[in-house]
Amino acid sequence: MTARVPSSALADRDIMRVGSTLNTLLDRLTEDRARERLLAAQVISAQDEERARVARELHDSTAQILTAVMLQLGAAARESTTPALDARIVTLRELAAEALEEVRSLSHTMHPRVLDDLGLAAALEWLARQARAQGTMDVQVDACEFDPPIPASVAAALYRVAQEALRNATRHADAQRVDMRLRHEGTSAVLEVEDDGVGFDVALAEQRRPGMGLFSMRERVGLVNGQLSLRSVPRRGTRVVATVPLTT
Template identity: 30%
Template sequence: MSTWREDLDTSSEMFSLMQSIFANVSDAILVVDRDGLIVKVNAALEQMTGWTEKELVGIKHICELCLGMATCMEETSCADCFFKQVQMPSFEMRLRTRDGRDYPVAASSARLPDGANGELVMVIRDMSAQQRAEKERYQHKLTNYAIAAQEEERKRIARELHDGVGQALYSILVGLNVVGQGHLSDPIRQHVNDLLQMTSKAMEEVKRMALELRPSALDDLGLLPALRSLMKRVEKSFDIQVELHVQGERRRYSAAMETALYRIVQEAMTNTAKYAKASQLGIVFEDREKEVVVTIVDDGVGFEVEKALHTGKGLGIFGMKERAQLLGGTVDIRSAPDEGTTVIVRIPVSKEET
């Protein structure tokens, strides 16, 4: 049997241990009496709320810090919770800080078994980082869905332009050619010829729009053929020399990856062609087994990247970065006035594709 001195030593050791845990644990802890008055707090709670122990203990009521509690079953006000002596093993609450802010926390509460005044101990954990992460995951999914839906809509419209409007214009062109072969007066023949030219231009415009919306080569042949087709169109439209160098294995990637890379390169090339006043544009496509790296370099006038981002002129840059981030990749843009622009795209290759 243990002696009373051994029992006392054990109790002292346990008390010291509990005091050490209370003081050093990373979770915030506070103790309130049966009326909800705060009687003890630890350093973590002081740091979390901005209140000091002297400002809280014996002065503040728990309801001055708590903006209401919620469990998976119901919501209740802080006052109701303590007036009814509610104990909850797990709940969420909004915690008010000294500077007037409030943020979500996860908490649990229990009555102290030997508390003469029915003290309630609450353990509180900051949930703001978790909620931010959940919000980011939700936004990631939402953006991914929006981009996928946009690409499907682009594909549908491009197909309708090609199969519907394009075919109708072709039929008109054939009919005008037939009419032009008949016996016509000079004014009528000239009018038919004018209509033929207008129809041909309209067909070219419909074809261009369909390609811009969704090039069929991207779905049928893959990323590199689609990029080469894009290069030819840019060279023809903007009088700029474009070169593509491919290093590594040439293969098909996932539809999401090919679409993202195509759109990013398309945006970079369009920006160069429209704004950079460049004469040359080089693209290096590298398949490095675990990632694909695409580098786009021009000899244009360059620009201040940060300034473009902060003045609202960098929407294209945001779009490029967002597409890459959705696939776990990055877009790094390096530029300065009179020094050209370099865009480096890195997107990891999934295990299914290796």
């Protein structure tokens, strides 16, 4: 939207008026798009901050309470002299253990600490393990190390792209295998997520299936000055590629 109608001393006054009006409209459109982009950035930032807060609360409070419950139940089991009570305590400990595992999994899903502590490659491996544990889909990761490490904002954006692409492969694609590849290409980090699922019509999906998160993936990558491409062919799988510069 950088083109403008040039002014000229030789132009007809009505033409100049139309040109001026058009330029004003283009300026306003550019400003509106800039405001929309800023708003999208603020929304995504607020979401990430809230995710991190909830994840910390789950890990530091809820998980600790459940751990304490399990310890108390263990103590009660050692002191119990009634077989019926013993059986009930065992059941309660199993339920508490399941709840603790769910809380930990939810905390990692909301904001994985491994991303902050060990970096993007380790976080992708964690995603793959979670996906393999939940179903029959084979998820493989081929990630190179970055020195210096990928900036936190870029790592977070690429992680969310991988998470969303993997979620789509699980929910919509009926995929048997997903490959996640992270590589260094020139001065950019490149993430590829490719599945062997049923594929889909990309243009139609963006109009009719907002739940697939395509807009969110593009916005996240755009906010770190990157580009996202998506290729999908019905019955031939889907390939998502996010390319983000590591230098400003």
